[in-house]
Amino acid sequence: MGEMKRSGNMSRDAVLTAAEMRKLETDAIMSGRVSGAELMACAGERAVAETLSLWPDLQDTISRAVILCGPGNNGGDGYVMAGILAGRGWQVDVFALGAPTRLPPDARANRDLWAAECPVHPLADAADAMASADLIVDALFGIGLARPLDADVVRVLRAVPTSTHRMSVDVPSGYDTDTGTILGDIAFPADLTVTFHSRKPVHSVLESSGCVVRVVDIGL
Ligand SMILES: NC(=O)C1=CN([C@@H]2O[C@H](COP(=O)(O)OP(=O)(O)OC[C@H]3O[C@@H](n4cnc5c(N)ncnc54)[C@H](O)[C@@H]3O)[C@@H](O)[C@H]2O)[C@H](O)CC1
Ligand SMILES: [K+]
16 A cells, blocks of 8 residues: 655645646635745655655765656646756756747746756657666656657656656656546556645555655645
8 A cells, every 4th residue: 555645734635636726726826825936846845855755765875867847837847856956966867848838937937947057858868868867757747637648758658667766746647637547558657646735536546556645735
């Protein structure tokens, strides 16, 4: 049975759908209480903290991370994580799906921050790099996955090694958030999933297959 742990002073046991989560985020942003950029920064910071808390061995040596960033705000969280890990002295390689010009604003801002100092490689090149990574971060798709993964993404997921730490941001790419089913043939094989504010239906499915699920507060 996977472990589900709450971090911070989370008392909410609600399970939200993708639409409910999106409404909560949008209402919070529209109210002016918090910005999307602040939510994304907090999401990335908390995702790194939970990853290092579950796998403290990663802090003992200079580790190498491969971060897979998608075309939306889930990818944006990945760019935030890349900057944090690089700032801690990690070797970080980022592989991205989609054109930068199509990224939503907060994700684009974090991508450009990263790209100002470091390369962003095409996702298709990730397969070889993953073999020697200590940590692989799946920031391809979160609650916005709308259809089965395309063949080029499937090809990369098939190359994800079993012998490394595999962490997914919010939802492992390939899963439908609300039904917990895999939309196509494959999903990212996460050992850890860090989700934001509250669980979604997919997370109990993940736990039953042995994935550790951590829920973190992002100030919503
Ligand atoms: N909203 C916020 O302020 C925060 C969101 N967080 C993170 O954002 C994601 C949700 O982001 P969103 O952009 O809505 O969705 P995704 O990033 O999951 O992907 C949507 C993106 O992908 C395209 N798409 C959908 N399915 C496919 C597919 N099979 N193949 C190719 N492309 C696909 C779609 O058209 C969009 O362009 C959430 O999970 C959080 O990780 C922050 O964490 C907090 C702030
Ligand atoms: K993901």
